[in-house]
Amino acid sequence: MGKSLAAIVGLGMIKVGMHWSKSIRELAVEAGLKALDDAGNPDVDAVYVSNMASGLFCDQENLADLIADYLALTPAPAVKIEAACASGGVALTQAVAAVASGVYDTILLVGVEKMSELVSTEVTNAIACCLDAEYEKFYGVTFQAANALLMRMYMEKYRVKREAFGEFVSLMHQNATKNPYAQLRFPVTVEQYLNSPVIADPIRLLDCAPVGDGAAALVITSTKKAKKVVDNPVFIKGIGQATDTISIKDRVDPLFLRSVSKAAETAFQMAGCSIEDVDVVELHDSFPFVAFMAMEALGLAERGKAYKLLENGDIKPGGKLPINLSGGLKARGHPIGATGVYQAAELSLQLIGEAGSLQADSPAKALMVSIGGVASNAAVIVLERGD
Amino acid sequence: MSSAPRYWREIPYRYRLEASLCERCGSKFYPPRIICPNCKSREMKRIRLPKRGTLVSYSVVYFPPKGFELQTPYVVGLVEIDGVKVVGQITDVLPSELKIGMELEACFRKVRVNGKSGIIQYGIKFRKPEKRDADESYVPIGVR
Numbered sequence: 001m002g003k004s005l006a007a008i009v010g011l012g013m014i015k016v017g018m019h020w021s022k023s024i025r026e027l028a029v030e031a032g033l034k035a036l037d038d039a040g041n042p043d044v045d046a047v048y049v050s051n052m053a054s055g056l057f058c059d060q061e062n063l064a065d066l067i068a069d070y071l072a073l074t075p076a077p078a079v080k081i082e083a084a085c086a087s088g089g090v091a092l093t094q095a096v097a098a099v100a101s102g103v104y105d106t107i108l109l110v111g112v113e114k115m116s117e118l119v120s121t122e123v124t125n126a127i128a129c130c131l132d133a134e135y136e137k138f139y140g141v142t143f144q145a146a147n148a149l150l151m152r153m154y155m156e157k158y159r160v161k162r163e164a165f166g167e168f169v170s171l172m173h174q175n176a177t178k179n180p181y182a183q184l185r186f187p188v189t190v191e192q193y194l195n196s197p198v199i200a201d202p203i204r205l206l207d208c209a210p211v212g213d214g215a216a217a218l219v220i221t222s223t224k225k226a227k228k229v230v231d232n233p234v235f236i237k238g239i240g241q242a243t244d245t246i247s248i249k250d251r252v253d254p255l256f257l258r259s260v261s262k263a264a265e266t267a268f269q270m271a272g273c274s275i276e277d278v279d280v281v282e283l284h285d286s287f288p289f290v291a292f293m294a295m296e297a298l299g300l301a302e303r304g305k306a307y308k309l310l311e312n313g314d315i316k317p318g319g320k321l322p323i324n325l326s327g328g329l330k331a332r333g334h335p336i337g338a339t340g341v342y343q344a345a346e347l348s349l350q351l352i353g354e355a356g357s358l359q360a361d362s363p364a365k366a367l368m369v370s371i372g373g374v375a376s377n378a379a380v381i382v383l384e385r386g387d
Numbered sequence: 388m389s390s391a392p393r394y395w396r397e398i399p400y401r402y403r404l405e406a407s408l409c410e411r412c413g414s415k416f417y418p419p420r421i422i423c424p425n426c427k428s429r430e431m432k433r434i435r436l437p438k439r440g441t442l443v444s445y446s447v448v449y450f451p452p453k454g455f456e457l458q459t460p461y462v463v464g465l466v467e468i469d470g471v472k473v474v475g476q477i478t479d480v481l482p483s484e485l486k487i488g489m490e491l492e493a494c495f496r497k498v499r500v501n502g503k504s505g506i507i508q509y510g511i512k513f514r515k516p517e518k519r520d521a522d523e524s525y526v527p528i529g530v531r
């Protein structure tokens with residue numbers, strides 16, 4: 001077993017949704033204070049902020065400084081980390097690396113995205129900025145359309161039926177009904193999925209994560225200090241991050257998520273364990289087929305066969321390896337830069353046994369997979385119960 | 388709205404499909420690159436891709452980003468030309484006519500008007516090849 005790199009000693013989340021009455025700073029401060037209170041308000045050496053597009057969504061850059069200021073944490077160093085939809089996972093790897101190196105003892109990581117400031121065509125434009133601006137987005141290729149190109153290839157090659165994706169969507173919505181922080185807390189049937197409006201064929205509305213606002217925060221401290229701060233720290237055992245070409249057009253094997261596979265390999269090697277040892281997973285399901293490809297990249301299923309994990313119940317609550325008990329991006333919601341931080345917070349609650357009606361059967365090891373762009377960036381993190 | 392230089396500096400690649408060929412390993416890339424991701428060589432020669440390719444995948448966009456509202460629905464695709472893949476719009480075609488593997492040719496088209504008083508931006512789009520001599524009766528869909 002690998003040694004612990006750092007520990008999570010406090011967390012805070014806000015229910016994902018359309019927070020018309022709250023600004024980006026209010027969302028971030030609310031989550032940040034929750035996490036600090038949860039950890040008993042320790043001294044903070046640095047503030048890390050994960051966010052994709054505050055400049056586009058809210059006309060606000062220099063975001064980390066704003067948040068540190070309104071959390072009354074200046075003059076602590078503060079930095080924003082951006083890696084598209086993987087911002088949260090990547091920022092967590094950076095925070096853990098900084099603590100593990102000994103440069104900082106305690107970091108407050110705040111993930112935040114406020115998407116509701118713009119009308120839908122502007123939101124679509126902002127999200128598409130994670131693609132190649134000059135050679136994809138220029139031609140009107142949206143994030144959904146870029147994924148649709150890949151989804152069509154996946155369906156053609158492996159003959160996966162649309163119903164299989166619908167089953168995944170239905171499971172995510174079912175899980176979210178029990179998550180107090182989820183945006184879409186209602187069930188969805190396969191039928192409803194199949195009949196939802198087309199966004200970018202073959203991607204339909206119910207393939208997509210909803211647009212929403214959210215903020216989640218973590219207090220990350222050194223392994224040495226962790227037990228002095230709280231009785232039940234969650235230890236980070238492995239971190240991995242990897243990239244792939246920004247466009248799927250330049251991939252030799254576009255149906256294999258190399259970034260996810262490589263990041264997982266690094267994280268598991270560091271943690272001294274394998275996917276077999278994991279009890280619960282939060283996985284970046286920007287679209288159901290991306291979740292399928294990520295499961296295949298993790299080695300949970302053969303290529304094109306991830307749908308079987310749904311059929312045999314393995315990834316359902318109470319199954320061999322429950323995936324996205326939170327409801328995932330699909331139903332918990334996907335406030336872009338905050339999503340990875342939500343994943344880590346949800347898994348921490350699972351590991352300390354405080355996940356309420358979502359609680360898995362006393363998990364000891366958890367895995368989070370945060371994916372950015374069309375899987376051009378991925379962060380994978382192994383977390384462990386501290387006992 | 389973008390400045391004119393941001394637009395015109397990409398013209399060779401967007402108008403003429405200029406690409407690069409790695410002189411060491413033979414890999415080709417669009418748009419051009421300075422260093423080959425395959426073998427790290429910097430001996431990259433500028434080439435022009437042929438106009439004809441085949442459709443690898445496609446999507447019909449019904450929910451557009453700002454600036455593309457009036458074109459909706461439109462088709463975007465992944466097109467393979469001489470071993471290189473290009474992302475772009477497929478034009479003059481009905482969604483029901485699209486077939487993976489179908490032959491396409493590059494043509495020069497207006498892409499968008501950038502803002503109210505902004506420049507009109509052009510680029511390559513893909514269409515079904517014109518049957519020039521053989522079939523005089525052929526009329527592209529958009530012209531009907």
Ligand SMILES: [Zn+2]
Nearest residue numbers: 409412423426
């Ligand atoms: Zn080369």
